[in-house]
Amino acid sequence: xxxxxxxxxxxxxxxxxxxxxxxxxxxxxxxxxCEKWARDLLRICSCESLSEFLETAATKLETTFxxxxxxxxxxxxxxxxxxxxxxxxALVDHELAPGVFAITFRLLNPKRGxxxxxxxxxxxxxxxxKAYYSKWHELAHLLxxxxxxxFKLCRTHSELNKKDPEEALMEVIAGHVGFLPEMVKRHAxxxxxxxxxxxxxxxxxxxxxxxxxxxxxxxxxxTPCVLLEASLEYKKSxxxxxxxxxxxxxxTPERELRVSHVTASRSAGTFGKSLHANIRVPKKSSIHRVFxxxxxxxxxxxxxxxxxxxxxxxxxxxxxxxxSARKRGGSVQALLVPSAGMK
Amino acid sequence: MPTAGDRIKDYRKDxxxxxxxxxxxxxxxxxFLSDIEGNKRNPSTENVVxxxxxxxxxLDYLLRGxxxxxxxxxxxxxxxxxxxxxxxxxxxxxxxxLTLLETYNSVIARRSNESIKPPTVEDxxxxxxxxxxxx
Numbered sequence: 001x002x003x004x005x006x007x008x009x010x011x012x013x014x015x016x017x018x019x020x021x022x023x024x025x026x027x028x029x030x031x032x033x034c035e036k037w038a039r040d041l042l043r044i045c046s047c048e049s050l051s052e053f054l055e056t057a058a059t060k061l062e063t064t065f066x067x068x069x070x071x072x073x074x075x076x077x078x079x080x081x082x083x084x085x086x087x088x089x090a091l092v093d094h095e096l097a098p099g100v101f102a103i104t105f106r107l108l109n110p111k112r113g114x115x116x117x118x119x120x121x122x123x124x125x126x127x128x129x130k131a132y133y134s135k136w137h138e139l140a141h142l143l144x145x146x147x148x149x150x151f152k153l154c155r156t157h158s159e160l161n162k163k164d165p166e167e168a169l170m171e172v173i174a175g176h177v178g179f180l181p182e183m184v185k186r187h188a189x190x191x192x193x194x195x196x197x198x199x200x201x202x203x204x205x206x207x208x209x210x211x212x213x214x215x216x217x218x219x220x221x222x223t224p225c226v227l228l229e230a231s232l233e234y235k236k237s238x239x240x241x242x243x244x245x246x247x248x249x250x251x252t253p254e255r256e257l258r259v260s261h262v263t264a265s266r267s268a269g270t271f272g273k274s275l276h277a278n279i280r281v282p283k284k285s286s287i288h289r290v291f292x293x294x295x296x297x298x299x300x301x302x303x304x305x306x307x308x309x310x311x312x313x314x315x316x317x318x319x320x321x322x323x324s325a326r327k328r329g330g331s332v333q334a335l336l337v338p339s340a341g342m343k
Numbered sequence: 344m345p346t347a348g349d350r351i352k353d354y355r356k357d358x359x360x361x362x363x364x365x366x367x368x369x370x371x372x373x374x375f376l377s378d379i380e381g382n383k384r385n386p387s388t389e390n391v392v393x394x395x396x397x398x399x400x401x402l403d404y405l406l407r408g409x410x411x412x413x414x415x416x417x418x419x420x421x422x423x424x425x426x427x428x429x430x431x432x433x434x435x436x437x438x439x440x441l442t443l444l445e446t447y448n449s450v451i452a453r454r455s456n457e458s459i460k461p462p463t464v465e466d467x468x469x470x471x472x473x474x475x476x477x478x
Binding site for chain 2: 044045046055056059060062064082087088090091094095102103104105106107108110112113114115116117119137138141142145170
């Protein structure tokens with residue numbers, strides 16, 4: 001979760017616009033608001049899969065998804081809407097620049113019975129892998145589009161080189177609602193494994209990318225677990241010094257295998273909070289072995305959190321767990337399941 | 344007063360769909376759909392969602408007959424300074440300026456990994472040129 005998001009003024013303002021208290025945790029309140037909306041919808045409309053739920057949510061939020069898979073298709077969509085007097089499509093090809101994955105327009109001249117919004121999902125090239133998440137991102141915008149904001153200048157502006165807090169919030173909402181625990185737990189049985197995640201993804205949302213599905217499903221898994229990704233990184237303090245070029249008269253530090261991303265299931269309790277980004281992976285851990293020996297994967301192995309060193313040179317509190325790891329390009333993904341009784 | 348059934352029937356016919364096709368898409372029986380369209384049965388919200396899903400129709404419209412709200416505001420219009428400069432440079436009328444602003448504002452969301460900057464005079468110029476080229 002982007003740093004500072006919890007205390008951002010715009011997040012607080014959005015919470016208030018949504019009629020939420022916006023007191024101690026506006027971010028949590030907004031996410032809970034969106035999850036409640038999703039659960040309520042699920043109560044009214046039974047859905048077999050997350051893909052079906054996505055379509056139902058789009059219907060409820062009055063948008064139509066239009067995927068474009070090629071430049072020609074984008075041109076066709078653009079021209080078709082322009083012929084209808086939808087001038088906002090004049091620059092759609094320019095809007096869908098390389099770093100833009102989806103865009104939602106409010107139709108200026110909707111036909112009778114037509115949905116007032118249309119979300120163009122860019123599936124050209126590698127962008128197609130992000131389509132599922134992009135759709136939920138666009139729905140998150142519509143879900144939090146309050147009457148106060150509906151008619152205002154709704155394009156979000158941000159400082160250069162700083163990810164916009166509202167956009168970051170939409171990613172958080174997409175991650176929560178796009179892999180709703182109520183849906184995931186129908187198929188998530190027993191201890192988590194990469195194979196089970198793949199099977200759940202296949203049943204619920206085959207079009208989602210493996211990366212987003214692994215994170216989303218692990219987070220929603222009903223039993224305690226932690227998914228972590230580790231790659232070669234500098235120690236944070238060294239990274240800061242490097243960026244300021246403060247190693248002029250000393251040896252340059254070396255990169256080590258460190259945790260780059262942690263996702264804990266909601267039921268992981270304190271175990272889920274033990275590991276954090278940038279902590280060094282112990283050399284005797286199978287996570288390290290997968291990386292160092294370039295193994296595709298390891299069988300589940302018993303390890304202990306006490307192997308992990310803290311920044312101050314101490315060790316994490318002892319907690320036995322079972323870990324399975326696999327190589328993913330230049331990084332390692334690992335699933336940690338606390339041993340029975342440990343939370 | 345048209346009912347949900349009437350609107351479903353009208354929308355389906357506008358699409359050129361048969362009842363068989365709607366039944367196939369919604370996995371609801373043809374007889375059941377016929378009863379809904381003939382106002383012999385009141386459809387549940389869940390079934391109207393299924394029908395709206397299949398036809399790509401507005402749920403609000405099918406359920407309540409509410410048409411999408413037009414994209415205007417009763418609030419005071421705030422014209423960004425860059426648009427104001429551009430409008431003055433090009434000699435745009437107030438109405439033309441508002442059309443440009445309305446068109447710009449119709450983008451309500453986008454997923455991007457890049458920061459989004461406020462529109463510059465050049466951005467307004469590009470949008471204006473693009474709109475003119477299709478008019």
